Amino acid sequence: MSLSWRIARRELRGGLKGFRVFLACLALGVAAIAAIGTVRSAIEAGLSEQGAVILGGDAEVQLTYRYATDEERAWLDAQGEVSEIVDFRSMLVTGDERALTQVKGVDGLYPLYGQARLTPDIPIAEALQGDGTTPGALVDPVLLDRLGLKVGDLVKLGQTEFLVTASLDRLPDTAGGGFSLGPPTVVASEALKDSGLVTPGTLFETEYRIRTDRDVTAMEAEAREVLDGTGYRWRDRRNGAPGISEFVERLSAFLVLVGLTGLAVGGVGVSAAVRAYLSEKTAVIATLRTLGASGATVFKVYLMQIGVLAAIGIALGLALGAIAPLLFAPIIEARLPVPVDFAFRPLPLVEAALYGALAAGLFTLWPLAQAQDIRAAALFREARAGVSGWPRPVWIIACAALLAALVGTAAWLSGLVTLTLWASGGILAAFVLLLLAALGIRHLSRKLARLKPLRRAHTLRAALGAVGGPGREAQSVVVSLGLGLSVLAAVGQIDWNLRNAITTDLPEVAPSYFVVDIQPDQLEPLTAQLSARESVSEIDTAPMLRGVITGINGARAADVAGDHWVLQGDRGITYAATPPDRAEITAGAWWPEDYTGPPQISFAAEEAEEMGLKLGDTLTVNILGRDITAEITSFREVNFGTGGIGFIMSMNPAALQGAPHTHIATVYSTPEDEGALLRDMAKAYPNVTAIRVRDAIARVSEVLQGIAAAITYGALATLVTGGIVLIGTAATGERARVYEGAVLKSLGASRAHILANFALRSALLGLTAGVIALAAGIAAGWGVSVFVMETEFSVALPSALGIIAGGIAATVLTGLMFAWRPLAARPAQVLRARE
DSSP: OHHHHHHHHHHHTTOSTTOHHHHHHHHHHHHHHHHHHHHHHHHHHHHHHTHHHHHTSSEEEEEESSOOOHHHHHHHHHHSEEEEEEEEEEEEEETTEEEEEEEEEEOTTOOSSSOOEEESOOOHHHHHHTTSSSOEEEEOHHHHHHHTOOTTOEEEETTEEEEEEEEEEEOTTSGGGOOOSSOEEEEEGGGGTTSSSSOTTSSOEEEEEEEOSSOHHHHHHHHHHHSTTSOOEEEEGGGSOHHHHHHHHHHHHHHHHHHHHHHHHHHHHHHHHHHHHHHHTHHHHHHHHHTTOOHHHHHHHHHHHHHHHHHHHHHHHHHHHHHHHHHTHHHHHHHOSSOOOOOOOHHHHHHHHHHHHHHHHHHHHHHHHHHTTOOTHHHHHTOOSOSOSOOOHHHHHHHHHHHHHHHHHHHHHHSOHHHHHHHHHHHHHHHHHHHHHHHHHHHHHHHHHTOGGGSSOHHHHHHHHHHHSSSSHHHHHHHHHHHHHHHHHHHHHHHHHHHHIIIIIHHHHSOSEEEEEEOHHHHHHHHHHHHTSTTEEEEEEEEEEEEEEEEETTEEHHHHHTTOGGGSSOEEEEEOSSOOTTOEEEEEOOOOTTOOSSOEEEEEHHHHHHHTOOTTOEEEEEETTEEEEEEEEEEEEOOGGGSSOOOSEEEOGGGGTTOOOEEEEEEEEOGGGHHHHHHHHHHHOTTOEEEEHHHHHHHHHHHHHHHHHHHHHHHHHHHHHHHHHHHHHHHHTHHHHHHHHHHHHHTTOOHHHHHHHHHHHHHHHHHHHHHHHHHHHHHHHHHIIIIISOOOOOOOHHHHHHHHHHHHHHHHHHHHHTOHHHHHOOHHHHHHHHO
16 A cells, blocks of 8 residues: 555656646536535524524514404413514505505514514604504515505505505515515504404404513413413424425435535546546556566555545535635625524535535546456557446446445435435436437447448548547537536426416416405405406305314324425315315215215315325314314315315305305406406405416516526536547547547648637537537436326427537637647647647
């Protein structure tokens, strides 16, 4: 080992020539993963450290449809300082203009933590007082701009008038609020008493934020006993924004997978650089073998060299990945709706280093094992082929073990085992496909170059001969560029299909408005008013309550069905004596029309299957603080994709008799009359809330746009790595091209002919990479769209053509970058030097 290290150390004195691509590829891949991990840890730290600020208290008890009873409020007050907030959607009205808003009614203690940012900068309590006669309202700048409002204007919520006293720039608890269809408006809770918006049965939630010095774990355990059966939901400062935490975790895990693809692309460059370096060392290796060095000694010498260089590359990547988020911290913080705490944290760097070490080992072990078998006779035969052939079986097994370790590490650290395995399988399949395509284009080029019809097409024939000739340019270019383009193609196909499903397919069948909070005595006159309009083609209505599933077959629901989304929060519930017209009963039977027996429930078939429910099971649903246990007597198909009315649960009417509730409606109208319809409906019924479906779709599209942008940036980083591999491959082959150019000039070829030759061969390789990448991207896009997003799939032609054009352009430009020396070479000097 000592002798091997002395030889390796002496060779390293020659510098890093030939390893720039090696270092760049490895460093970029590690940097991408380290940067993603650093940003994720900064967000997680911010959420953890600022949990109370994000939540608005140390703990929160949330109720649906109601305020806390005297007994519940007494327990809450005993825990510490309590702030009561009422939250609901409504229409903000000014003159003939109106817009959907998320109303937050607050008391005098709000906010318990943090500060609201207002313009003008005045205390929130002062702003909510208004002018003494008219209560104040804090309105989001988006709403002010949309409705043409300014500070001092009057607006209405329901039947109550408010004075706009400030622009609501930021609330301290915004991040914990989750997804909202409308910008926020904050008013005093007391001012809502006569608005007609917060009445029994209307859709509102109350949140009781607690500021306390008590241990929140003990408080939660006590709440389970005191508030059991009331349908409450508990959150505390340990995880103030659970939805955001989960989203960040999953998105960062997905981005790490994109980063691993970048490492795979970089691995091609790493392997090519090691192979080129060892090929140049053929004479040195043969000399060592002549002097008695064993194959194991040769292997250790160059393993140590590559190991040192890999350590340097990983260190550079870790430094870049740790520094970049800190440098861009102000920009990142401005774009995120949550607090972030950027600092040096070793864990993400350790993970990135582990990924880098495994990838470096995987992509260097194969050529190193091949170099081990170079014989002393190569020195006398003046072998120029370098390392080639298959390594020994033990090294093939070792490579497979490293690949398994890399995939296993990714699955373990990301927490998304299924996604990681599928993604890894896709990357491996694309890698093999691209490698086979590279071998295929070489073979095909050799065949085409020999065809008689091409004998006079000298430039094309020479280009085909170069692509099909010896060397590994085709493999490096097609595989590295193809993998990068495959990721970008998949992202493009998924993004296009998801946007198409939301913005194109859905509006064709979706209603114009989703109307909520219709009081029972308003249902008939409202539907009559809407039906009288020529523009309205259809109106669907249904009674609506909201409840929380607390038990399944007598056990806690979460213990039976885990963290299924149906159990996360309250769900809409309706009742009907007969099945809805479009309902398809898949199992069981609907109750008789006059049924008055024990409560029965019809459940959505797909969700029931996911939760493991079967006919005869019992569900305990808490509605308005009252537990109702019902037997599942039927399953039915529920299509949520139309934007129409769809309920997970429907119960027999007698089960919900006497419970205060409202109705919902979907209104199908022509787009031209949507504005007038909303104005007329709001004037006659100021308490109802109409959600414009097109606006909701646009809001969802905005969120998707941000997600797609993050993934696209990761894909572009992969392409940058592929570009470095392209440049490295072109630089490695420059010497051969200089000699080739000299030979062609000696045979009478012009510079234009030589330049066209180089451009054509690059275009052929780029076309191959683009076509294969497109096929892999379409396959990946189809799989994600159909099986993950559950949407229909069609090929995005603009994106497809762009991928192919991009592959051709990248290889041609890179090839021409290294064409000037071959064009300028003097044949006599080059040919003499080769003798």
